[in-house]
Amino acid sequence: MRIGELSRxxxxxxxxxKYYLREGLLAPGELTSPNQAHYDEAHVRRLRxxxxxxxxxxxxxxxxxxxxxxxxxxxxxxxxxxxxAQAAVMARTEPVDDDxxxxxxxAVAEMVERRGWITSEKNPGWRAAVDVLAALDRLGGERVAxxxxxxxxxxxxxxxxxxxxxxxxxxxxxxxxxxxxGIVLGxxxxxxxxxxxxxxxxxxxxxxxxxxxxxxV
Amino acid sequence: MRIGELSRxxxxxxxxxKYYLREGLLAPGELTSPNQAHYDEAHVRRLRxxxxxxxxxxxxxxxxxxxxxxxxxxxxxxxxxxxxAQAAVMARTEPVDDDxxxxxxxAVAEMVERRGWITSEKNPGWRAAVDVLAALDRLGGERVAxxxxxxxxxxxxxxxxxxxxxxxxxxxxxxxxxxxxGIVLGxxxxxxxxxxxxxxxxxxxxxxxxxxxxxxV
DNA sequence: CATGTATGGAGAGTAGAGCTATCCGAGTTG
DNA sequence: CAACTCGGATAGCTCTACTCTCCATACATG
Numbered sequence: 280m281r282i283g284e285l286s287r288x289x290x291x292x293x294x295x296x297k298y299y300l301r302e303g304l305l306a307p308g309e310l311t312s313p314n315q316a317h318y319d320e321a322h323v324r325r326l327r328x329x330x331x332x333x334x335x336x337x338x339x340x341x342x343x344x345x346x347x348x349x350x351x352x353x354x355x356x357x358x359x360x361x362x363x364a365q366a367a368v369m370a371r372t373e374p375v376d377d378d379x380x381x382x383x384x385x386a387v388a389e390m391v392e393r394r395g396w397i398t399s400e401k402n403p404g405w406r407a408a409v410d411v412l413a414a415l416d417r418l419g420g421e422r423v424a425x426x427x428x429x430x431x432x433x434x435x436x437x438x439x440x441x442x443x444x445x446x447x448x449x450x451x452x453x454x455x456x457x458x459x460x461g462i463v464l465g466x467x468x469x470x471x472x473x474x475x476x477x478x479x480x481x482x483x484x485x486x487x488x489x490x491x492x493x494x495x496v
Numbered sequence: 497m498r499i500g501e502l503s504r505x506x507x508x509x510x511x512x513x514k515y516y517l518r519e520g521l522l523a524p525g526e527l528t529s530p531n532q533a534h535y536d537e538a539h540v541r542r543l544r545x546x547x548x549x550x551x552x553x554x555x556x557x558x559x560x561x562x563x564x565x566x567x568x569x570x571x572x573x574x575x576x577x578x579x580x581a582q583a584a585v586m587a588r589t590e591p592v593d594d595d596x597x598x599x600x601x602x603a604v605a606e607m608v609e610r611r612g613w614i615t616s617e618k619n620p621g622w623r624a625a626v627d628v629l630a631a632l633d634r635l636g637g638e639r640v641a642x643x644x645x646x647x648x649x650x651x652x653x654x655x656x657x658x659x660x661x662x663x664x665x666x667x668x669x670x671x672x673x674x675x676x677x678g679i680v681l682g683x684x685x686x687x688x689x690x691x692x693x694x695x696x697x698x699x700x701x702x703x704x705x706x707x708x709x710x711x712x713v
Numbered sequence: 714c715a716t717g718t719a720t721g722g723a724g725a726g727t728a729g730a731g732c733t734a735t736c737c738g739a740g741t742t743g
Numbered sequence: 744c745a746a747c748t749c750g751g752a753t754a755g756c757t758c759t760a761c762t763c764t765c766c767a768t769a770c771a772t773g
Contacts, residue, residue, distance in 0.1 A: 404691025474621025
């Protein structure tokens with residue numbers, strides 16, 4: 280198919296498709312003449328993946344390009360893909376060096392020790408966790424910070440299931456794609472469900488009748 | 497203190513402070529003369545909160561203004577604050593109307609029914625959950641979608657603890673602030689810990705020695 | 714008390730992100 | 744053969760989150 284049909288099939292404007300081509304998120308079609316190209320089902324699929332990562336997962340175009348490059352590059356291991364997808368979904372901050380950060384670093388290291396997690400300070404999540412705890416420290420948010428182990432336990436349970444579900448020893452490319460969608464869309468799903476669960480928990484705790492449309496905007 | 501000291505105390509540039517004043521994220525200082533104003537500890541605190549929401553929580557300035565307005569407005573209930581904070585952290589998409597969305601809507605409704613959650617379609621999380629499941633449906637991501645109940649159960653556990661930790665019947669304003677930081681920063685913390693837990697789980701499953709710096713970028 | 718630096722407030726300017734529009738010469742369709 | 748569409752390149756646009764400049768004060772220092 281040519282670009283017009285690709286656009287119709289995916290509900291992405293021709294201009295945007297051309298933009299993604301330029302930015303390297305989407306492979307060029309096969310040229311049949313200097314100004315005519317063929318696109319196939321793989322392009323349809325890729326475009327849907329791009330929109331899912333960007334619209335639903337909230338990735339930037341640059342972030343999406345990064346993780347998609349990992350999907351395409353068969354030198355990239357599942358571990359690397361995991362790290363890249365994580366880096367793409369986490370807020371990046373430049374490091375500060377204060378007491379709060381130091382205390383936060385210690386708290387994370389102790390938690391990892393306590394739970395016996397096999398991870399390192401190079402994992403994007405480690406840095407991000409330290410940043411959050413440091414910010415909470417500066418704000419006096421000790422009640423939230425006190426839930427560190429609650430959160431950690433919940434994520435430990437989730438992560439075990441995710442790894443089982445997502446990895447498949449046979450097909451590398453599909454596996455990497457599942458890892459990426461798992462991290463990005465799974466994260467969005469967790470956020471969404473947390474919102475619903477919180478509304479439910481507070482309704483149950485403080486009376487369902489109090490605010491029937493509670494949580495609506 | 498005057499604006500210069502406020503800037504030094506918080507590591508936020510004077511120009512940015514003025515911008516936050518203009519955008520209504522930060523209340524004006526008390527004027528002692530037409531071009532001289534006083535700022536106090538509340539301003540320091542608020543600025544730190546702004547930076548935490550924006551830098552660590554990834555909120556936009558408009559999103560931060562929204563949730564901070566809820567903190568300041570004593571007409572806003574804890575329920576409303578919950579909904580506003582949720583809306584600010586979730587990716588907003590315009591609704592599509594296709595088969596995938598319909599199936600996703602059914603899956604969410606059934607899950608809510610099954611678990612007996614007290615929530616409604618008006619909760620921002622509900623819409624977001626439907627969007628994610630629909631995107632997974634379009635991508636053939638059934639393995640991730642199959643974890644819906646795993647995620648839901650984990651979030652159910654987390655939400656219970658969060659509501660207990662965060663709400664305080666006595667001080668409304670502080671409570672609202674805790675709700676907001678809990679949703680926004682707690683969400684960032686969950687994302688970070690999930691990343692670490694995933695690295696750990698995959699290292700444990702597929703051999704820790706395989707990739708010592710696994711997950712690094 | 715003169716002189717230099719800081720201040721509040723307003724407006725304009727800036728850089729980057731993510732498209733969108735226009736143009737062109739070359740195919741394709743009816 | 745006329746009207747449409749294409750691939751590719753470039754320019755332009757809108758929005759966000761600052762950042763800069765200006766000016767008439769105000770405070771601070773010798």
